[in-house]
Amino acid sequence: MCKSILFCLLVAFSVQAFSQSTPAASKVSGQPGEKTVFQTSNPWKPVTDVRADVAIVYSVKDHHGKGNMTFEQRVQSWRDKGYKTHFMTGIAWGEYQDYFTGKWDGKWHLDEGQVTQKGDTLWHGRLVPYIVPSMNFIKYMKEAVIKRVIDAGIDAIFLEEPEFWARSGYSTAFKKEWKEYYGFDWRPQHESPENTYLSNKLKYHLYYRALNECFTYAKEYGKTKGMNVRCYVPTHSLVNYSQWMIVSPEASLASLPCVDGYIAQVWTGTSREPNFFNGEKKERVFETAFLEYGSMESMTAPTGRKMFFLTDPIEDWPRDWADYKKNYQATFTAQLLYPMIADYEVMPWPDRIYQGLYRTSANSDKKAQIPRFYSTQMQVMINTLNNMPLSENKVNGSQGIGILMSNSLMFQRFPTHSGYEDPQLANFYGQALPLLKRGVPVKTVHIENVSFPQTWKDVSILIMSYANMKPMDKTAHDHLAAWVKNGGVLIYSGRDDDAFQRVQEWWNTGGNTFQAPSEHLFRTLGLKEPYQAGEYTCGKGKVVILRNDPKEFVLKANSDEEYINTVKKLYEAKAGEATLQYKNHFALTRGPYEIISVVDENSDASPYVLKGKLIDLFDPEIPVLDQKQVNPGEQAFLYNIGSVKNPKTPQVLAAAARVYDEKVSKKSYTFIARSPASTTNVMRVLLPAQAKKIQVTDAAGKPVESKTSWDAASKTCFLSFENNPDGVQVKLSW
Structure with missing residues (x-):
C-alpha cells in the first residue's frame, strides 16, 4: 500500500499517461487528396479561393463572419467549389456564448473560466473565457458542436489549442476539479513548488480528458452514421507552450486511439519569441521555428500519427508587410527542412491575409492590403506544397x-x-x-x-x-x-x-x-x-x-x-573517423526543390552559393538563375530545373496558381490555372521548344491580357496574368 495518498495519485497519473503511450500505433495516412488544407470561418469568396485540397470550416456558430450564413451553408459554399470540407473549433475557448450565458442548459457558466491569483478571468473574447473543461462543458461540446458537425457530413474534426495558462488555477471550477481528482482540498500553486506541480498536472489532465472524451464520442457517433470520423489536434509546439507558460497535453495525445494526428501550429508569432544565445536575448526566428517543428515531428514520428505543418504569411500581432515577408520565409524554410513531413496547412484565416490592412512600412502608420508582389510570392510558395515530396534525404550536417x-x-x-x-x-x-x-x-x-x-x-x-x-x-x-x-x-x-x-x-x-x-x-x-x-x-x-x-x-x-x-x-x-561538422548553413534537397538557410551569429560569415539552372521561388518574378548566393541570416527556396526527371515533357515548374486539367499533345500543352481573384499569377513552364503561339483565355473563352518571355538556356516560358478562381485557360503551341 502507498505510504501517502499524494504519492498514490501522482504514480497513478504517471503510470496511466505512460502506459497509454507504449502500445504501437497503426500508421494514420488520412484520406487521399488531403495533403494541403487551410482554415476559415467564412463562406467561399473569390478573393479567398486558396485552392488547397481541404477547406477547414471554423465554428458552428450561425451567421458567422460576413456571409450571414448557417454553419451548414458555409460548408456547402466550399463544397460547391470542389473542396473537401473539414471542421475546426477551439477546445479551450470558442464562440460558446450559448453555453456560458445559460441558453444551452439554463445555467450560467461564466464561472468556469480560468482565473489568476488576482481573481482575474482570462478572456479570449467577449463572453469567451479560457475554459476549465468540466464534464458539463464536454457534454455541451458533444451535443451542441460535434454531433451537428457530423450530421452535416463532416468526417474530420480539429479541436485546437488545448491551453491552460500556468498563471491560472484559482477559480471555483478548478478547485472543484482538484478535489475530485486528488481527493483533498485545493492548494494555492504560488505557495510551494509541490502545489505548482500538482496544479499543472491537473491542468494537463483536464485537457487530456476533454479531448479523449470528445474524440471518442465523435468516432462512436460517426460509426452510427456509417462514417469514419478522424480527429486531429492543432496545437502549438511543446517548445512554445513551455516558453509562453501554457500547459497542454501535447505528446501524450499521440498515444490515444481516438487521436489521428496534429497540426503543428508554428508561425512567426511563436517563433519570434526571444531566446538567449551567447549572452544576448533576441529574436531568432529560423532557429526557433526549426526547433518547434522538430519537437512536433519527433512527438509523432514513433507513433505513426499524421502531422500537418502550418505556416502563416502574417501573424496575430499587427506589423508591416516587409516584416511578415522576412519571417514567413524563415518559418517556411524551417518546415521544409523536415523531409518526412509532407502535409501542410498552407495558411490560417485567408480573409485577414488577403483583405486585412497592415502597415506599409515599419516607420509608417499607413495601412494597405497585401501587396501584389507578396501575394504572388506567397501563392508560388503554397502551391509548391501541393507537390512537395517526402524524401529520405537528410539535412546536411552531423546527424544523430x-x-x-x-x-x-x-x-x-x-x-x-x-x-x-x-x-x-x-x-x-x-x-x-x-x-x-x-x-x-x-x-x-x-x-x-x-x-x-x-x-x-x-x-x-x-x-x-x-x-x-x-x-x-x-x-x-x-x-x-x-x-x-x-x-x-x-x-x-x-x-x-x-x-x-x-x-x-x-x-x-x-x-x-x-x-x-x-x-x-x-x-x-x-x-x-x-x-x-x-x-x-x-x-x-x-x-x-x-x-x-x-x-x-x-x-x-x-x-x-x-x-x-x-x-x-x-x-x-562514437563516429570513429568522422568529425563533428561545424558550418553556418543548413541545406536539403527534396525532389526538385533546394532548401537553404544560412545562420548568423557564427564565426563563419561567408555566404552559401548554389549553382545550376535555378528558379528563385522567393522572388515574385520567379527568375531563372545560374547561381544563388544566400547570406547569413537569409533563406532560399529554389526549383532546380536540372533535377526534372522528364525534361522533354511539358510541365509547369512553378506558379502562383494551382494547375488543373493538363493535356499534352505532340505540338501543344494546355491547362487551367486557378487562384484567388485580385491576385497576379506568374508561372514558369518547361517546354521542348519555344512556343510559337500562346493563348490565354478566361472561362468564357475571352482573351486575357498576359505577359510572356522565353528563357532559351532553361527552355522555360514565363507567363503572367491576373488570376481568376473560375480558371484561366492556357494553351502553348510550338
Missing part, C-alpha cells in the same frame, strides 16, 4: 544528436520558487542553440516516447537535463538505461538544485529516497554515488555528467565552450 524533452517542461515555468529562474526557457535553448548555431541539425526526443524503438532511430548521442523538467514515470529511466547500455552516449547537464527537485514525487516516496530524479537514473545506469561530474562507462555506452545547468551555456557570452567540446569529443569517439 538528440535533446530530451518532456511534457513536464510546462509544469515548472510559473510561478518562480526559491529564486530559481529559467529566463526565456534558457535551460532548453542552452542545450540546443550552441549546436544549432554551429550548423549541427539537432533533433528532439520526447521522454514520453522512449518505449518506442522508432524513437531511437538515428540517435547516437542524447543530451538531457532535469533542471527544467522532471520524469513523470520512473520506467522511462529503464528505457534510457537500456539504450545507453546498448551503445548510446548520454550527456546529463544539471546542478539539480531547483526547487522542483524536491516535490513529493515517485523518486522520493514509496520507499525511494533520492534527492533528485537524476539520482534514480544514475542508479539505474549502474553508476555509484556521489554522481560527480565526469565520464563513465555503462555497458557498451557512456554517460557524461556536467554539473552546470544548461542555461549557463547561453546566458553569458562565450560560456558554451566546455559543453561544445564535450559533445564534439563524444561524437567523434
Whole structure:
C-alpha cells in the first residue's frame, strides 16, 4: 500500500499517461487528396479561393463572419467549389456564448473560466473565457458542436489549442476539479513548488480528458452514421507552450486511439519569441521555428500519427508587410527542412491575409492590403506544397544528436520558487542553440516516447537535463538505461538544485529516497554515488555528467565552450573517423526543390552559393538563375530545373496558381490555372521548344491580357496574368 495518498495519485497519473503511450500505433495516412488544407470561418469568396485540397470550416456558430450564413451553408459554399470540407473549433475557448450565458442548459457558466491569483478571468473574447473543461462543458461540446458537425457530413474534426495558462488555477471550477481528482482540498500553486506541480498536472489532465472524451464520442457517433470520423489536434509546439507558460497535453495525445494526428501550429508569432544565445536575448526566428517543428515531428514520428505543418504569411500581432515577408520565409524554410513531413496547412484565416490592412512600412502608420508582389510570392510558395515530396534525404550536417524533452517542461515555468529562474526557457535553448548555431541539425526526443524503438532511430548521442523538467514515470529511466547500455552516449547537464527537485514525487516516496530524479537514473545506469561530474562507462555506452545547468551555456557570452567540446569529443569517439561538422548553413534537397538557410551569429560569415539552372521561388518574378548566393541570416527556396526527371515533357515548374486539367499533345500543352481573384499569377513552364503561339483565355473563352518571355538556356516560358478562381485557360503551341 502507498505510504501517502499524494504519492498514490501522482504514480497513478504517471503510470496511466505512460502506459497509454507504449502500445504501437497503426500508421494514420488520412484520406487521399488531403495533403494541403487551410482554415476559415467564412463562406467561399473569390478573393479567398486558396485552392488547397481541404477547406477547414471554423465554428458552428450561425451567421458567422460576413456571409450571414448557417454553419451548414458555409460548408456547402466550399463544397460547391470542389473542396473537401473539414471542421475546426477551439477546445479551450470558442464562440460558446450559448453555453456560458445559460441558453444551452439554463445555467450560467461564466464561472468556469480560468482565473489568476488576482481573481482575474482570462478572456479570449467577449463572453469567451479560457475554459476549465468540466464534464458539463464536454457534454455541451458533444451535443451542441460535434454531433451537428457530423450530421452535416463532416468526417474530420480539429479541436485546437488545448491551453491552460500556468498563471491560472484559482477559480471555483478548478478547485472543484482538484478535489475530485486528488481527493483533498485545493492548494494555492504560488505557495510551494509541490502545489505548482500538482496544479499543472491537473491542468494537463483536464485537457487530456476533454479531448479523449470528445474524440471518442465523435468516432462512436460517426460509426452510427456509417462514417469514419478522424480527429486531429492543432496545437502549438511543446517548445512554445513551455516558453509562453501554457500547459497542454501535447505528446501524450499521440498515444490515444481516438487521436489521428496534429497540426503543428508554428508561425512567426511563436517563433519570434526571444531566446538567449551567447549572452544576448533576441529574436531568432529560423532557429526557433526549426526547433518547434522538430519537437512536433519527433512527438509523432514513433507513433505513426499524421502531422500537418502550418505556416502563416502574417501573424496575430499587427506589423508591416516587409516584416511578415522576412519571417514567413524563415518559418517556411524551417518546415521544409523536415523531409518526412509532407502535409501542410498552407495558411490560417485567408480573409485577414488577403483583405486585412497592415502597415506599409515599419516607420509608417499607413495601412494597405497585401501587396501584389507578396501575394504572388506567397501563392508560388503554397502551391509548391501541393507537390512537395517526402524524401529520405537528410539535412546536411552531423546527424544523430538528440535533446530530451518532456511534457513536464510546462509544469515548472510559473510561478518562480526559491529564486530559481529559467529566463526565456534558457535551460532548453542552452542545450540546443550552441549546436544549432554551429550548423549541427539537432533533433528532439520526447521522454514520453522512449518505449518506442522508432524513437531511437538515428540517435547516437542524447543530451538531457532535469533542471527544467522532471520524469513523470520512473520506467522511462529503464528505457534510457537500456539504450545507453546498448551503445548510446548520454550527456546529463544539471546542478539539480531547483526547487522542483524536491516535490513529493515517485523518486522520493514509496520507499525511494533520492534527492533528485537524476539520482534514480544514475542508479539505474549502474553508476555509484556521489554522481560527480565526469565520464563513465555503462555497458557498451557512456554517460557524461556536467554539473552546470544548461542555461549557463547561453546566458553569458562565450560560456558554451566546455559543453561544445564535450559533445564534439563524444561524437567523434562514437563516429570513429568522422568529425563533428561545424558550418553556418543548413541545406536539403527534396525532389526538385533546394532548401537553404544560412545562420548568423557564427564565426563563419561567408555566404552559401548554389549553382545550376535555378528558379528563385522567393522572388515574385520567379527568375531563372545560374547561381544563388544566400547570406547569413537569409533563406532560399529554389526549383532546380536540372533535377526534372522528364525534361522533354511539358510541365509547369512553378506558379502562383494551382494547375488543373493538363493535356499534352505532340505540338501543344494546355491547362487551367486557378487562384484567388485580385491576385497576379506568374508561372514558369518547361517546354521542348519555344512556343510559337500562346493563348490565354478566361472561362468564357475571352482573351486575357498576359505577359510572356522565353528563357532559351532553361527552355522555360514565363507567363503572367491576373488570376481568376473560375480558371484561366492556357494553351502553348510550338
